[in-house]
Amino acid sequence: MCGDRTVVNGSGATSTEKPAHQRTPYESVGDFLSNTNNFKIIESTLREGEQFANAFFDTETKIKIATALSDFGVEYIELTSPVASQQSRDDCEAICKLGLKAKILTHVRCTMEDAKIACDTGVDGVDLVIGTSSFLREHSHGKDMVAIEKAAIEVINYVKSRGIEVRFSSEDSFRSDLVDLLQLYRAVDRIGVNRVGVADTVGCATPRQVYDLVRTLRGVVSCDIEVHLHNDTGCAIANSHAALEAGATHIDTSVLGIGERNGITSLGGFMARMMVGSRDYVTSRYKLHKIKEIEDMVADAVQIVSEQLVIQSNFGISITSLLVAKLWLLLDWDDSLSTGRDWIRTLDRAPQLSQLEEDVATGRTAGGLVPSLASATATAPQWVDNMPKAAMHFHCAFTHKAGIHAKAILANPSTYEILKPEDYGLHRYVHFASRLTGWNAIKSRVEQLGLTMTDEQIKEVTAKIKQMADLRPIGLDDSDAMIRSYHLELQEA
Template sequence: MGNGASSSNGGCCGGGAVSSGHGDPQGHLVESSLTNSTPDLHTSTNHGKLPDIAELTRPDASAAMDFCSSPRSSVSSGARGDTDDSDNYTLASAATTMSSSINLDKFSIIDSTLREGEQFATAYFDTAQKLEIARALDEFGVDYIELTSPAASPQSRADCEAICKMGLKAKILCHIRCNMDDARIAVQTGVDGVNVCIGTSSKLMEHSHGKDMAFIKAKAQEVIEYVKSKDIEIRFSGEDSFRSEFSDILQLYSLVDRLGVDRVGIADTVGGATPLEVFDKVEALRKVVSCDIETHFHNDTGCANANAFVALEAGATHIDTTVLGIGERNGITSLGGLMACLMSTDRRFILNKYNLEKLGCLEQLVAKIVSVEIPFNNFVLQKLD
């Protein structure tokens, strides 16, 4: 890889076009029909049941099933040439309903380039680079910037404190383990909130911290009560929660919800979740907690962006991203990729909330620092007209 991002976007931050990729060969922005497209996310009527929580896993999904069956049969008959106008109207109406099913009024981006992104193979951010990336993320308009735990090293703590003093509009979070030492250090840095994490899958309970679910519940209560007493935000997340016993996750998250957390997090730590699984589990979680739901998807099977999108459809409110999707192994949900997906849902909302013209500069900055080229097939967004 060359040291530096490809510059075929036509110059950093130039012009009024928005592209998370390279556009056409002449450097023009590709005009797509994203606003009228809707992914077929519910093509199966057999989502399966989650263990021991059958009464929680499926809502009254008659409307969704109507969308799956009636429009699909209309398409089939259309292939035979006997579709009438009413069938086409039904299909269009269903598609419109599905595309507006995300409640973007509660949607927030938690960008983790300065935490998850630090685990990328060639990411070695010094303090000056962290400050530059944080400022660029803030100019783009992300709602939160997540940092590495200040308990990780003296330098991580100093960098966290420096970013907290920048006066950014974005809220500053740090990612910590579920223990009191980490929580106390985090609070002292001046962050706006902490993202608490502890392994909940059987593998992590055995090989990571060696504790059982009873210990996790007790420790979670101790940390949550302490952080809440300091009047800052707190998210509680089970690491590897998609491979955890999901009935345990629902019970644990119901407890921390009652304790007053701002968000619970559900993490596909190994990147093996499928969109239908994500929809089912987030939907089930939405039925048992009243707090916000944050999601974190790794991209090992290429599903991170799709998983983030369907999580929002199922009731999630916060999505973890990184610039260019960098992160551990092959990364997580891409900031640009998520923007491309959401432009098809509510173009006006996204254009008003985020400074998409800043995305190209942001991607070039991070690509240069981590010494990668921007992919030739990077996501392309629509024009700002």
């Protein structure tokens, strides 16, 4: 019979057996290195996703998202560094105590101080990271490759001594020197790191480049390989698949693809890609029917229109894509519409008014209610007229929120941007007001305000800003007020 095959079992009898699943033309070509049918997901919505321009996750929301992701079937959930703020540490400890099926990881700098705090939270694994490209070595941490390798070995050995899983990742891997990179990975592999990470931090890599680097690395290390791929040029999902074909074992994702700038590989989009060629593997491990529920949950948490971002994220959010932030104002219907129209008129005038351009670039426009505002579009008034709230548009591609990123961007934009915002008629926005804010970003803001403070004083006011940001979302006006108030206290003292 066509499609059947006769086999002989161990007792000598014959039987007719049909394949459990017919091959499709979309399945990957057989390759002994390929892991398209044997991969794990490291879900980073509660780490990378928290760097999304409009993200603020309180403890209850984090627990709901973590529980839903574990139920969906992801193998790992990655959380914001407990060093970022006290609330970040408390949340990390709380999620570790939930007893979820998914392993809990946290992502920290490759320093002993960060590693010790991370291990004390009760996580199952610690993800270490340090920049290895010339851009980041010069403008982020100032270490050469010898110092990086020494620090990596010291910190990895410490985490291992605590009986905790450890991953070591270079940051900006695709703009790093290949020889330096492979030497570093070989060194950490020798001492027993569980995984090494490859990061396309600026979203510059193509599938071919990802395949070549991962395949080369696969011949150098025996440990697992994780990839973290940004979506600045729309290649994140394709790059993730190419990495698996080359021998990667773990893929970083976030729900709706949210994250720093244009985000990373979206969970839903990646699942769609893998369902085409690895259906049996995917359906045996992940509850795909839960995807919509999780996406709606996250969309609501970051105050965006779910349906629009689902479409955009699963097909790649382009540089000029406009996401809609729902700003629920404590105004009645008429006031909301009036406010919204005023904002639209302000934006329409922005190209002609340098002060307004600067307000847009720094996020001061509209009282700091939105992270960044860009020029209005023809559809914007329709949103205002049809929604009982003010709806504004903002660009994410050039928004920087993470503390490490902000420090380097302020020194040299090329550290975390491969494209220039001015080429698109847009503005760069460095987020000065969140629990992820670093003291270097606040130092820059202090200088912009024309104030004088020592580094220690700036670190102290940064801690105050983080404390406030742990309690509620804050804007630039809030952080500026805290900076000015603190400076006044110093003057009076």
